[in-house]
Amino acid sequence: MRYLALAAALVILAAVPFWVGSVYYVNIASQVLFYAVFALAINVLVGYAGLVTLGHAGLFGIAAYAGARLLNAGHGHAVVVAGALAATLVAAALFATLALRGTGIGFVMITLAIGQIVWGVAYRWISLTNGDNGISISGRPSPLGLSLASPPRFYWATLAVFLVEIASMAVFVASPFGASVRGTRDQPRRMAALGYHVWLIRFLAFLLSGFWTGVAGLLYLYYNQFVSPQAVALTASAEALLMVISGGTATLLGPVAGAALVVVMKSVASAYIERWNFVLGAIFVAIVIFMPEGMVPGAVRLGRRALAAGRPRVSAALPADGEARR
Amino acid sequence: MSLWLVLAVNSVTLGGLLFLLSAGFSLIFGLMRIPNLTHGSFFMLGAYLAASLIQAGLDFWTAALLSGLLVAAFGGMIERLLLRRLAGAELAQVLVTLGLSFMVADVCLKVWTGDPIRIATPAALSGTASVLGMTFPAYRLAISVIAVAFAVALWALLDRTRLGAMIRAGVDDPAMARVAGIRVSRLFTLVFCLGAWLAGFAGVIGGPILSVYPGLDQEMLPLALVVVILGGSGSLLGSLVGSLIVGFLYNFGQAMFPELAYVVLFLPMLLVLVIRPQGLFGRQPA
Numbered sequence: 001m002r003y004l005a006l007a008a009a010l011v012i013l014a015a016v017p018f019w020v021g022s023v024y025y026v027n028i029a030s031q032v033l034f035y036a037v038f039a040l041a042i043n044v045l046v047g048y049a050g051l052v053t054l055g056h057a058g059l060f061g062i063a064a065y066a067g068a069r070l071l072n073a074g075h076g077h078a079v080v081v082a083g084a085l086a087a088t089l090v091a092a093a094l095f096a097t098l099a100l101r102g103t104g105i106g107f108v109m110i111t112l113a114i115g116q117i118v119w120g121v122a123y124r125w126i127s128l129t130n131g132d133n134g135i136s137i138s139g140r141p142s143p144l145g146l147s148l149a150s151p152p153r154f155y156w157a158t159l160a161v162f163l164v165e166i167a168s169m170a171v172f173v174a175s176p177f178g179a180s181v182r183g184t185r186d187q188p189r190r191m192a193a194l195g196y197h198v199w200l201i202r203f204l205a206f207l208l209s210g211f212w213t214g215v216a217g218l219l220y221l222y223y224n225q226f227v228s229p230q231a232v233a234l235t236a237s238a239e240a241l242l243m244v245i246s247g248g249t250a251t252l253l254g255p256v257a258g259a260a261l262v263v264v265m266k267s268v269a270s271a272y273i274e275r276w277n278f279v280l281g282a283i284f285v286a287i288v289i290f291m292p293e294g295m296v297p298g299a300v301r302l303g304r305r306a307l308a309a310g311r312p313r314v315s316a317a318l319p320a321d322g323e324a325r326r
Numbered sequence: 327m328s329l330w331l332v333l334a335v336n337s338v339t340l341g342g343l344l345f346l347l348s349a350g351f352s353l354i355f356g357l358m359r360i361p362n363l364t365h366g367s368f369f370m371l372g373a374y375l376a377a378s379l380i381q382a383g384l385d386f387w388t389a390a391l392l393s394g395l396l397v398a399a400f401g402g403m404i405e406r407l408l409l410r411r412l413a414g415a416e417l418a419q420v421l422v423t424l425g426l427s428f429m430v431a432d433v434c435l436k437v438w439t440g441d442p443i444r445i446a447t448p449a450a451l452s453g454t455a456s457v458l459g460m461t462f463p464a465y466r467l468a469i470s471v472i473a474v475a476f477a478v479a480l481w482a483l484l485d486r487t488r489l490g491a492m493i494r495a496g497v498d499d500p501a502m503a504r505v506a507g508i509r510v511s512r513l514f515t516l517v518f519c520l521g522a523w524l525a526g527f528a529g530v531i532g533g534p535i536l537s538v539y540p541g542l543d544q545e546m547l548p549l550a551l552v553v554v555i556l557g558g559s560g561s562l563l564g565s566l567v568g569s570l571i572v573g574f575l576y577n578f579g580q581a582m583f584p585e586l587a588y589v590v591l592f593l594p595m596l597l598v599l600v601i602r603p604q605g606l607f608g609r610q611p612a
Contacts, residue, residue, distance in 0.1 A: 052417050054424075098596055101603045105361050105416045109551055110599065113592060116548040120588030127585065234544055238424055245421065278432035284425025288418045289411065 013159060017152035026151040027223075032263045033158040034219035037165050039243040039255035041212035044169075046241065047250030048178065049205040050185030052108050054237045055095065055115025059210050061122060061232035063088040063217030068135040068227050069128075077141035085214045092210025096203050103188075115237050122229040134228025137221065148222070158219055165212055169252055172208065181205045182250075239280065246287055331460070333577050339466040339535065341573025342473025346528035347546060348553035349480060349565045350521025356560020357497045357517050359416065360409055363423040364401075365525050366547030367430040372397045372526025373538040374434055377443045386448040394527035401522025405515050427543060435540050445533030469531055476524070477566055484562060493517060497560050549576075552595045558608020567606060 016029050038060060045051045067084035075083070099110045122129045129135065140148040148154045172178045183191045184198045192198050221227050230236070239262060247258025269279050291302065351365045375393035380386060404426060412418040447465045455464040484490035495503040496510050504510050529538070536542070553572055557564025571594055579590035598605060 052420065054420070098599055101599045105359070105420070106603075108417075108420055109361060109555060113548055113551050113555065113595060117589055117592045120591075121586075124588050125585045235428070238428070241421075275432050275436070277428045281425040281428030281432070284421050284428070285408070288421045288425070289408070 010163075014156070016159075017155055023151045026155050028263065028267055030151065030155045030158050030223060031267075032260045033155070033162045034216050034223060035240070035243060035263055036256040036259040037158075037162055037212060037219060038216035038240050039247070039259045040165055040169055040252075041209045041216060042240055043244050043249060043251075043255045044172070044181075044205055044209040044212075046244050047255075048173070048181045048185065049202055051099075051103070051202065051206075052241070053099070053111040053209075054108055054234065054241065055099075055111035055113075055118070056209075056213055056240055057232050057234070057236035058115040058118035059088055059092055059095065059213045060217040060220065060236070060240075061118055061227065061229075062091045063214035064221040064227040064231055065122065065129055065135065067218050067221045068137050071137045071139070072135065081141070081218060084218055085211065088210055088214030088217065089207060092207050092213070093203075095210070096206035100199060100202055100206070112234070112237075115232070115234060119229060119232045119234070122232045129229070132229060134226055134230075136226050138225060140222045140225075154223065158223075161215060161219065165215070166252065166256075173252065177201075177204070235277065235280075238284075242280065242284060242287075246283070329581070333581055334574075335462055335466055337574040337577040338570070339469045339573070340576055341570040342470045343528050343532045343535075344549055344553055344569035344572055345473050345566050346476060346524050346531075348550040348557075348569055349476070349562060350524040351550045352554045352557070352559050352561065352565045353493075353517050354521045355554060357493060358409075358514050359414075360419050360518075361416065361423070362518075362521070363420060363547060364404065364427045364430065365521070365550055366543035366545070367427045368397050368401060368522045368525035369529035369532070369546045370434060370538060370543040371400070371430060372529030373445065373533045373536075373542070374438050374443070374529075375526070376530040376533060377438070377445050377538060380445060386446075390527055390530040393530055394523045397526025397529075398519040398523035402515055402519045405518040409518075410511075427547075431540065431543055438538070440540050442537045442539035443533075444537045445530065447534040465534060469535075472531065477562070481562055549591070552592060555595050555605060556598050558605025561605070561607040564605055564607030 017026050020026060020029065038056075042053060042056050045053050045056075063084045066087040067080050070080045070083045071077075095111070095114050098114060099107050102110050123131060125131075140154065142148060143157070146153065148157050180191065180196055180201050183196065184201050188198050191201075217231075220231065243258035243262045244255045245258070246261055247256065248254030265279070265283075266276055269276050273279065347365065347369055350368075351362060354360055354362050354365075372393050375396055376386075376389040379389035379393055384392065404423075408422055408426075409419055412422060451465040451468050453464050454461045455467055456462070457467070482490075484493060492503070492508045493513055495506070495508060496513050500510050529542075549572060553565055553568035555568075556571060557566070557568030572591060575591050575594065576587060579587040583590060
């Protein structure tokens, strides 16, 4: 039954270019997917390791900028992808070394500051990054001789990457390493007492997160054929964090739902209102106040409460899912 | 006046502004453990409000005090209505204050448009002043004097008054302070308003130098963060020293490595994190 549902979901996803109609929606679907890749990467830290980062757009941007520079220097796509991912991993190792000097709120502050450094480089170091004008590239790669120039082709390539990531996440979550990452989130002292190297576990989780963030950054670069400091701004980090938190942290599908929600809202909202940032901020505040456990579980809880209010009080005695977990 | 002296004066001026901004941030963070990401917005909002008040005919200093009060009231509302519900949930506080900062920025963009607004230097201070045979721009000197005055006043408040003793008790051990009969909750609101007032006021007096423009909030917030990480949270002396370090690095970095000025700014922070994670004047966490 589960496999049937999985297969059905796969077929529906793979067939997106055939049933959504216009190219515009295919492109939106591609955006949802590469932001989902990004959100899942952040979820490794925010959800499973309990380390909230506000600087991940920095890593995302490093991958995109490194890719753009390498491509414009005339390298082939294989070199570009390998080089950009290597650069991102090195940066992630550096970030992790610094950020893991703090935990909890210290970690948030340090990642925010580091993210701003990257933004400063992107914005001000004009000979490296071309400043506010950003860097344009031309050409998407053609793996196995298949050109990705058309929107549906690019969508399928992104879908393939996304599926690999979500599979790797499923493996990660089920693995002993995944369990130890969750252990350092819930009981760092006990983990240390049991002989686990808490710092190293967190460091590796950061690297895993950094790797997939780099992949997302590259997809972003190839999709837009352009990268500018906007991709690195604090708003970008906050948006990505919103995807994870709105969907539900430490779940496999939550960040995906969150990415879909934010991307769709952003394109819909920008068609009707020009103040996306205000909406983004308002959603943040609303989610934190009304459904701190994420939109998907939160909606379920609020729905149940509404039902329970209408019915006699027998079922209300049972605690709803979300509350029991908190 | 030589280039180096100009840079040094500018550095002290910026350091003074940063002190006003970060002292509040540091107090709020130290006392309430609230990472207040709207602090940059307070700074920007203060400057915008003052610009409008001055346009409405008020003089500079009245406008500065009044817009500081408005920002403090806004801060008090945030604390009472939102942050109060989230006591202890740091992540939630980060998200709410971040969300609020986006909303404030967007509202400011709508109300005051995207063009930079320069607040005119108060007439009495628009000239130069000579000290020890050297001439300085009077207004920059005035900012330094104000910052020093505030540093002394804040120190006296925290170190010499009953209220200050209560705040320090709240920083050290909120639970114990409660048991001893201190109304920590009221202190929280007070400190939050004070911090917001300082930030708003700093925004106004920074206006003639920095101007006000969209994005100023997100430019100042990381600076306040760096100062607090450098100096150690909850420490007034740390804020002062950190602000001066950042002020000097920013101006000298700007002059010597214009493309990397923003990065140079963060280097001492990284160094401090590696060598002394609690900050130069922060206490070792228990």
